[in-house]
Amino acid sequence: MMxxxxxxxxxxxxxxxxIDVPNYFWFTGSSxxxxxxxxxxxxxxxxxxxxxxxxxxxxxxxxxxxxPFNLIDDLKQPGRLVNFFLYGWENFGTSPMKWGVLLLxxxxxxxxxxxxxxxxxxxxxxxxxxRGFSRTFYRWLTLGRASxxxxxxxxxxxLGFTLGAVGIPLALCVHGYTGYILGAVHANTxxxxxxxxxxxxxxxxVSGTGLLLVLLPIFxxxxxxxxxxxxxxxxxxxxxxxxxxxxxxxxRALWLSFAMPFGMQSRELLYQFFSLHFNMxxxxxxxxxxxxxxxxxFSKLRHNLGIVIATGVISAxxxxxxxxxTVIGGQxxxxxxxxxxxxxxxxxxxxxxxxxxxxxxxxxxLLALVAVIFPWDEEMETHYQGVNNGSK
Amino acid sequence: MPNDPSRRRFLKQGGIAALAGATxxxxxxxxxPGRDAQDPRYIGDAKAHYAMVIDLRQxxxxxxxxxxxxxxxxxPKEQYRTFVSEFEIxxxxxxxKGYVPQLCNHCDNPSCVSVCPTGAxxxxxxxxxxxxxxxxxxxxxxxxxxxxxxxxxxAQTKVADKCTFCAHRLQDGLLPSCVETCVGGARIFxxxxxxxxxxxxxxxxxxxxxxKPHQGNAPQVFYISLDxxxxxxxxxxxxxxxxxxxxxxxxxxxxxxxxxxVS
Ligand code: SF4
Ligand code: SF4
Numbered sequence: 258m259m260x261x262x263x264x265x266x267x268x269x270x271x272x273x274x275x276i277d278v279p280n281y282f283w284f285t286g287s288s289x290x291x292x293x294x295x296x297x298x299x300x301x302x303x304x305x306x307x308x309x310x311x312x313x314x315x316x317x318x319x320x321x322x323x324x325p326f327n328l329i330d331d332l333k334q335p336g337r338l339v340n341f342f343l344y345g346w347e348n349f350g351t352s353p354m355k356w357g358v359l360l361l362x363x364x365x366x367x368x369x370x371x372x373x374x375x376x377x378x379x380x381x382x383x384x385x386x387x388r389g390f391s392r393t394f395y396r397w398l399t400l401g402r403a404s405x406x407x408x409x410x411x412x413x414x415x416l417g418f419t420l421g422a423v424g425i426p427l428a429l430c431v432h433g434y435t436g437y438i439l440g441a442v443h444a445n446t447x448x449x450x451x452x453x454x455x456x457x458x459x460x461x462x463v464s465g466t467g468l469l470l471v472l473l474p475i476f477x478x479x480x481x482x483x484x485x486x487x488x489x490x491x492x493x494x495x496x497x498x499x500x501x502x503x504x505x506x507x508x509r510a511l512w513l514s515f516a517m518p519f520g521m522q523s524r525e526l527l528y529q530f531f532s533l534h535f536n537m538x539x540x541x542x543x544x545x546x547x548x549x550x551x552x553x554x555f556s557k558l559r560h561n562l563g564i565v566i567a568t569g570v571i572s573a574x575x576x577x578x579x580x581x582x583t584v585i586g587g588q589x590x591x592x593x594x595x596x597x598x599x600x601x602x603x604x605x606x607x608x609x610x611x612x613x614x615x616x617x618x619x620x621x622x623l624l625a626l627v628a629v630i631f632p633w634d635e636e637m638e639t640h641y642q643g644v645n646n647g648s649k
Numbered sequence: 650m651p652n653d654p655s656r657r658r659f660l661k662q663g664g665i666a667a668l669a670g671a672t673x674x675x676x677x678x679x680x681x682p683g684r685d686a687q688d689p690r691y692i693g694d695a696k697a698h699y700a701m702v703i704d705l706r707q708x709x710x711x712x713x714x715x716x717x718x719x720x721x722x723x724x725p726k727e728q729y730r731t732f733v734s735e736f737e738i739x740x741x742x743x744x745x746k747g748y749v750p751q752l753c754n755h756c757d758n759p760s761c762v763s764v765c766p767t768g769a770x771x772x773x774x775x776x777x778x779x780x781x782x783x784x785x786x787x788x789x790x791x792x793x794x795x796x797x798x799x800x801x802x803x804a805q806t807k808v809a810d811k812c813t814f815c816a817h818r819l820q821d822g823l824l825p826s827c828v829e830t831c832v833g834g835a836r837i838f839x840x841x842x843x844x845x846x847x848x849x850x851x852x853x854x855x856x857x858x859x860x861k862p863h864q865g866n867a868p869q870v871f872y873i874s875l876d877x878x879x880x881x882x883x884x885x886x887x888x889x890x891x892x893x894x895x896x897x898x899x900x901x902x903x904x905x906x907x908x909x910x911v912s
Contacts, residue, residue, distance in 0.1 A: 263737050334808060337767075357766075358766075441764065593734075
């Protein structure tokens with residue numbers, strides 16, 4: 258129909274967001290998921306998640322502290338970070354990016370306080386055993402409450418519950434707002450759907466659980482007191498992962514089954530987009546990274562440790578790819594010229610493969626630091642002993 | 650010299666000024682400091698509402714506007730505030746050319762403004778949408794929010810940049826540089842609030858259309874005789890040729906265009 262028309266000249270528009278942005282979204286999402294899994298025990302009282310609740314909470318904290326470095330790296334004027342806090346508040350209602358000012362401060366502070374309360378008895382112990390600097394340091398971490406009587410433990414419990422309960426909507430917001438950032442852009446065919454925050458949350462639960470399936474065995478095997486991997490916990494998490502995948506698939510099905518046949522002007526472009534990325538989306542993102550882990554989680558395979566760890570890796574990677582295909586893919590779609598653009602990240606420099614790798618470096622370093630400061634291993638051990646004693 | 654009295658006085662005054670600045674309302678602003686201070690460059694002509702009419706019957710695709718804009722606004726190499734897309738319509742020997750000059754539409758409902766988290770991008774009272782290059786932190790949200798791709802990061806200033814309707818020239822009573830240079834007289838600029846302006850007369854006389862009306866941005870750049878099929882090409886398949894891009898290569902190496910035939 259349009260064959261008789263061709264472009265002689267048009268300009269390639271500049272696109273703003275590179276590899277840092279999908280990485281940022283992946284980090285905040287996985288953090289929200291880790292927090293929610295920890296709240297299973299703290300708020301909803303699911304006893305079987307008790308042993309990993311503390312570890313998962315710390316993981317949520319570290320992921321969220323590492324995440325914003327991606328954003329800063331993506332800025333063209335990172336030195337003007339303060340402007341984000343000082344000006345432009347009149348756009349608060351219409352610029353989801355602005356919500357980040359409040360969320361990215363409130364959420365990590367909340368997790369930190371919750372973790373400090375959870376580990377308070379251990380800090381007190383270390384404070385009493387320690388001397389000099391270490392004593393002072395652990396005194397700070399107790400937030401000045403050094404009593405261990407029944408009343409203050411009860412208070413800890415209540416505070417932990419409240420913070421966990423407040424934290425759930427906050428965790429949902431911290432990741433949901435990133436979905437809003439994209440969903441609010443009506444100029445972008447792929448992004449502009451009210452389902453975007455839900456899509457992001459659903460897939461975040463998948464990546465967060467996947468990450469736990471990778472980190473938990475490493476930490477339990479090499480750094481915990483008993484040096485033993487809790488295989489039944491791994492199987493439980495694998496099944497949880499499978500349920501999260503079911504939710505994710507349902508939301509994605511809703512999204513695509515609406516946008517593709519019923520979307521207005523976007524329909525044609527979405528067909529183009531998905532045929533361009535057919536192999537990646539269908540075979541890799543859906544088949545390999547969602548359906549396969551779901552089969553593992555619902556079948557006996559979930560008792561095989563090696564397979565479960567591999568499942569964790571691929572489901573976490575799959576969600577990263579989904580973030581990539583959404584953030585980068587959305588920007589590939591033409592709006593003022595014919596033809597799709599293609600993004601190839603730089604290797605070095607700002608917004609490059611190396612900067613994302615460095616961000617992972619920051620994440621690992623922070624995780625190690627937090628794991629050294631917080632006695633997650635002792636705390637985890639008490640739950641296992643509790644379980645053993647109970648069953649005897 | 651540390652003991653130089655004038656220097657000490659300077660430091661003292663500077664310190665007080667800095668303190669005052671930090672505690673004044675401008676240090677924490679709903680908008681941005683320039684607008685709070687009612688700087689005329691931020692307010693514009695409060696009585697006017699500027700608009701442009703592009704009469705495509707007159708456009709010959711000479712790109713004089715493209716060149717004039719680049720010179721006037723010191724737009725960096727390979728970046729453009731305005732540009733004329735060129736199309737070929739029909740098959741040989743029955744062919745003709747089509748042109749669509751494009752620039753920021755200074756939308757009445759600008760999606761670039763509402764998403765800006767620093768207030769760096771805003772709409773002046775006269776309808777001109779501008780970027781405060783001192784405030785912008787280069788997040789790129791506006792680049793993604795503009796349905797017309799009319800923003801870019803200026804390679805020299807490293808902040809979001811775009812057409813300003815040559816606000817600095819308007820201030821001196823001059824026309825935007827693209828308008829002044831247009832050989833066919835295809836670009837007409839003026840105040841919509843003034844019924845006697847050429848723009849108002851054109852808008853009253855001819856039917857006009859805007860690009861992508863469904864986006865709801867209410868563009869203030871109006872086209873006479875716009876072939877809607879030309880606009881459709883913008884959102885069309887990757888199968889179309891782009892001779893210039895093929896010849897000159899790619900503009901931004903991080904975002905090259907897919908090769909022809911990949912779809
Ligand atoms: S054309 Fe784009 S940059 Fe210009 S005002 Fe409209 S949305 Fe903003
Ligand atoms: S790049 Fe600058 S002008 Fe654009 S949204 Fe970000 S801060 Fe605002």
